[in-house]
Amino acid sequence: MQSLTRLLNTALTLQPPQRLGNAAAVALQQWRGKTKVVEKPKPGAGQQFRRTVHFPEEYTVEPLEITHLAGRDPVSGRLVAKGIGGGVKQQYRWVKWVRDGPPEGAPREELVLEVLRDGCRTAKVALVAVGDELKYILATENMKAGDILKTSRVIPRIPVRPNEGDAYPLGALPVGTRIHCLEKNPGQACHLIHAAGTFGTILRKFDDKVVVQLPSKREFAFHRTCMATVGRLSNTEHNKEHVGSAQRMRELGNRPRSGLWKRKEGKHGRKIRRLPPMTTIAPPAPPKEEAIRLTLPL
Template sequence: MASFCRGLLVGAYFDTILKPLNLTVQTVRYRFKLIDLPKPGSGRSFRRIVHFPEKYTVKPLDVTNLAGRDPETGRVVAKGIGGGIKHKYHWVDWKRDGPKEPPPALEEVIEVIDDGCRTGKVALVASGKRLKYILATANMKAGDILKTSRHIPRIPVRASEGDAYPLGALQAGTQVCSVEKYAGTGGFYVHAAGTFATILRHIGDRTIVQLPSKKEFSLSKECMAVVGRVSNIEHSKTPIGSAQRLRWLGYRPRSGLWQRKTGRFGRKIRPLPPVRVIGDPPPKPRPPVVLSLHY
């Protein structure tokens, strides 16, 4: 009732005093700049930016730590990232390229070191005068000789741990890691510490591979894979031990409002999805056609 009476008084004041003065009421419009904030899980990293040079090098690369902020706007995007010990980033060469005819190429392992920017260890290997870092397997050590070949023989090869062969050259049941999605593009699947994929069967020119998520993928037989599982197997079983060590790893504490669900809520058991067939890589965009007038 009070608001209704107040509205009548304001209306009467406008009709008796302001209207005879021919005053117009102008509405002020405020313009806001809408910014689309990126979301975690969109493929962008908000932990660090690695400055890659044009040419491959084994020297540690320069890193810019973002602490969960967007590099352009500076706004906090991932609230669980921050702090942490400074680590050196080693450039891993994901392509294990070898000859298409026997014999295979040989590489020697110089040393196996820890890398703070990834869970698995990396190995420095030498082939001729070239040095490069690769993802180390579980039992890889200094002095090992690794074989790399793209040849697919009629009979499956007896590969050792750390060797790189096409999926079609390995027998069913082999544990592999750093599997290519498309032939010649470099290792795409199975990079985390202690993980491995299993070759289930060969069907024609395709190979069915089961990833650590228990999903099955149908890949080309020419896709390269490294025999063995990724190093640092005890990574997932190592307890953090203290909140301070979690801060050393670069994680900020949660708000305290979120709690994990217990068994009283139940769960849904769903069947695994069907085999996903990875076909040819998507075509590259064509260069633009520039027309000019010349006489």
């Protein structure tokens, strides 16, 4: 489509309309005016092509409505991701990614009401009650109904002894603690370490930074006030689950491939590379200030 449009545009710019003939020139002008060239989006840029979740304005624990995309762009409808298609209907539960506690005093207690599976993510979710509020969080490996969780933003002089599911700043946790749901910058949503059975490890501390080893074995230095949840995520046997049949693979929402591409041959084989060095997470850039323009009356 793009090459055809380019050729027609070139023909219209190089040859005057009278040389092409009046009928042909009018037809090409009409075709160029009606045709709309839509750029094909690229996967891997943070855009979701499996489903679209319709979020309401206020937080709710009710299952949300979903529109299945089957690998197509929601705007143009063009096929972008070829390996997505089919799948059974799922219910999406809105996880509240912010674990916020009191900045001073005793930690806030939260009661786990139920631990259940969510078809739109690999780890289990837990329904938690905080006062008169209900919310979903990611469940840990041994979390069960009736557990009491603690959340605090206080960083004491001596590291705390946390239990599984508690949320504290990185500076309040001892070295060697397993964590998940980690904030990248203080105050932002916890958007690191969400997959089933994964965890990060606190390695060391220096100045106001805490070095954490992510599940990819890469090391990052985060600010000591970044919140994290203690423990390993639930559904630890997810990576060992046997699919068993092609029908089961279709139920999971995966479209079959052609079988021509082989992973274990030639340049696609496994390569062992050195891990990159530790990366320091910098604070977000401040917003740009608009220039003040002063005008004089005429």
